[in-house]
Amino acid sequence: MNNLIWLIRREVWENRSLWIAPLVVAGVILIIAAFGGVHVGRGDNVSLGWHNDVPEMSEHDRENIRNAVSAATIEHKELIYAITLSTFTAVQLFTMVFVLFFYLLDSLLAERKDRSILFWKSLPVSDTQVVLSKLLTAAIVVPLFVLVVSSALQVLFALVWSARFSGTGLGDALMAWHGPTWLKLQASFVMFLAAGVLWYLPIIAYLMLVSVWARRNAFLWAVLPPVAILAIEGLILQSNNFGQFLGHRFIGAFELMEKNIPPGRDDDMLSLADVVNVLSGVFTSPETWIGLLVAAAMIFGVIRIRRLRDDS
Amino acid sequence: MTAIIEARGLTKRYGSTPVVRGVDLNVEAGRIVGLIGPNGAGKTTVIKSILGLTSFDGELRVLGHDPRTQRDALMEEVCFIADVAVLPKWLKVSQAVDFVAGVHPRFDRKRAEDFLAKTDIKRESRVRQLSKGMVTQLHLALILAIDAKLLVLDEPTLGLDLLFRRSFYDNLLNDYFNKERTILVTTHQVEEIENILTDVLFIEHGKIVLDSPMESLAERFAQLTPTPGNVDRARALKPFWEREIFGRVAMLFDGRNQDELAALGEVRAPSVADLFVAMMQPIGTASPSKEAA
Numbered sequence: 360m361n362n363l364i365w366l367i368r369r370e371v372w373e374n375r376s377l378w379i380a381p382l383v384v385a386g387v388i389l390i391i392a393a394f395g396g397v398h399v400g401r402g403d404n405v406s407l408g409w410h411n412d413v414p415e416m417s418e419h420d421r422e423n424i425r426n427a428v429s430a431a432t433i434e435h436k437e438l439i440y441a442i443t444l445s446t447f448t449a450v451q452l453f454t455m456v457f458v459l460f461f462y463l464l465d466s467l468l469a470e471r472k473d474r475s476i477l478f479w480k481s482l483p484v485s486d487t488q489v490v491l492s493k494l495l496t497a498a499i500v501v502p503l504f505v506l507v508v509s510s511a512l513q514v515l516f517a518l519v520w521s522a523r524f525s526g527t528g529l530g531d532a533l534m535a536w537h538g539p540t541w542l543k544l545q546a547s548f549v550m551f552l553a554a555g556v557l558w559y560l561p562i563i564a565y566l567m568l569v570s571v572w573a574r575r576n577a578f579l580w581a582v583l584p585p586v587a588i589l590a591i592e593g594l595i596l597q598s599n600n601f602g603q604f605l606g607h608r609f610i611g612a613f614e615l616m617e618k619n620i621p622p623g624r625d626d627d628m629l630s631l632a633d634v635v636n637v638l639s640g641v642f643t644s645p646e647t648w649i650g651l652l653v654a655a656a657m658i659f660g661v662i663r664i665r666r667l668r669d670d671s
Numbered sequence: 672m673t674a675i676i677e678a679r680g681l682t683k684r685y686g687s688t689p690v691v692r693g694v695d696l697n698v699e700a701g702r703i704v705g706l707i708g709p710n711g712a713g714k715t716t717v718i719k720s721i722l723g724l725t726s727f728d729g730e731l732r733v734l735g736h737d738p739r740t741q742r743d744a745l746m747e748e749v750c751f752i753a754d755v756a757v758l759p760k761w762l763k764v765s766q767a768v769d770f771v772a773g774v775h776p777r778f779d780r781k782r783a784e785d786f787l788a789k790t791d792i793k794r795e796s797r798v799r800q801l802s803k804g805m806v807t808q809l810h811l812a813l814i815l816a817i818d819a820k821l822l823v824l825d826e827p828t829l830g831l832d833l834l835f836r837r838s839f840y841d842n843l844l845n846d847y848f849n850k851e852r853t854i855l856v857t858t859h860q861v862e863e864i865e866n867i868l869t870d871v872l873f874i875e876h877g878k879i880v881l882d883s884p885m886e887s888l889a890e891r892f893a894q895l896t897p898t899p900g901n902v903d904r905a906r907a908l909k910p911f912w913e914r915e916i917f918g919r920v921a922m923l924f925d926g927r928n929q930d931e932l933a934a935l936g937e938v939r940a941p942s943v944a945d946l947f948v949a950m951m952q953p954i955g956t957a958s959p960s961k962e963a964a
Binding site for chain 2: 364366368369372373473474477478480484666
């Protein structure tokens with residue numbers, strides 16, 4: 360356990376993009392919120408932009424927004440609050456997927472490229488601990504950190520926004536702070552991430568397997584085999600079973616969630632019970648658990664290969 | 672005495688090419704053993720087998736552990752420097768010390784700090800900012816602070832200038848070596864380590880061709896420079912190697928009576944470097960200058 364903590368710390372030292380990227384994204388969003396332009400479209404559409412090129416709102420527009428806001432129910436306001444804040448977490452999660460993809464591909468290749476593996480292997484840390492530390496970094500440490508940054512970003516954004524636009528209607532449209540909704544959002548995201556990590560663990564393990572196997576060009580090794588299988592299957596069998604299988608691995612978790620969204624609730628916030636119910640589609644699907652078994656087998660392979668990898 | 676390294680029939684092939692062919696070894700505690708051989712002789716493969724970095728056939732026990740299956744336990748008692756340049760470039764000096772202190776139960780942080788204090792290495796530097804010599808000093812500071820029973824050094828001074836090489840071995844002897852510790856070292860620069868070794872092992876084509884304590888080398892081997900009239904009589908005693916320099920012939924003998932040789936000319940103990948050259952290039956394959964003569 361002690362070794363694992365040091366090894367995870369090592370990952371954070373080596374891969375600074377893991378924690379810098381979410382902070383940069385949060386910073387950019389806050390700068391746009393504080394200084395960026397605001398576009399008010401037809402109806403009550405509001406969007407943020409880079410350029411501060413929005414003319415002063417006409418009194419007519421302000422009036423419209425004020426009326427819309429005052430007519431909105433508290434539930435409606437909560438929904439706007441929740442959707443706006445969720446957008447930022449979504450941006451952060453998207454960035455995280457991108458950063459983790461490259462982190463994982465490099466995770467067991469970089470140490471062989473610069474031969475530093477000989478230094479790490481001279482210390483009493485086992486291959487199992489090293490591989491697990493990288494897996495835990497990608498599957499737990501980074502997602503939790505991104506979530507914490509996103510949660511803080513949500514709060515700061517709402518505060519900045521409300522302060523900047525207080526009294527204009529835009530400020531009132533987005534609540535500055537609504538504790539229960541915010542907490543509910545965070546709880547939902549934790550569960551959502553847990554479901555996501557479980558579902559995508561085979562992909563994480565696959566990328567690590569490529570990383571420990573490849574001598575260079577891990578990206579190509581990760582991408583070309585699936586593409587080749589797709590092409591060969593298409594040419595010879597004239598079918599696309601592998602493509603469907605892959606596509607399902609990529610978006611299947613969302614399909615499983617969608618099944619459990621209660622009908623006719625488009626305009627209301629889902630309750631926590633609803634969220635649990637939606638995500639349970641992922642947790643209870645045999646596909647998730649079969650995927651986990653496959654991931655475990657691949658991680659076992661990664662440990663074996665790192666143990667016996669002999670590049671010189 | 673307890674055997675630190677015990678090998679019987681250690682064999683390794685890459686594909687169908689054998690690199691190590693049935694090596695037997697017996698290294699006891701408190702020795703400094705030089706494993707010496709030309710490139711491709713199998714030195715590094717033997718070292719990697721001992722450190723559990725590669726698979727192999729045959730029997731091998733290091734501190735009683737099988738490196739194939741008990742590597743994790745082994746690494747608590749063994750440390751090694753496999754190559755000077757292997758510290759990762761992104762690592763800060765302070766992080767390196769913290770990390771080793773964090774994971775190694777036998778690491779003495781103060782020792783490492785004291786050693787570093789004697790160098791110009793700054794705590795906040797990353798490895799990529801250090802000179803090659805400083806990287807070696809840092810690595811040495813980390814390794815020497817580990818209370819290991821066996822230290823394995825594979826070409827530890829490759830690419831370093833003479834000053835660093837000299838102080839590297841001085842540090843090793845003064846700050847590290849004692850009766851409970853054992854050092855196994857490979858190097859190209861035989862002449863630099865021959866006076867610190869207690870034992871030599873020559874390896875060629877994957878086989879051990881010489882395994883001897885230093886003190887018995889002088890008893891077994893002799894270098895004779897016969898006086899001009901005695902060259903043919905000296906040859907009749909079957910030297911296993913000879914060469915001609917400045918018109919005089921030097922011959923190496925294995926197991927000849929030294930008094931018998933002394934009658935024919937000047938006798939002295941050969942250096943390890945001379946022996947190495949001689950044993951790697953036996954008569955018949957030697958330098959073209961002799962064919963001409």
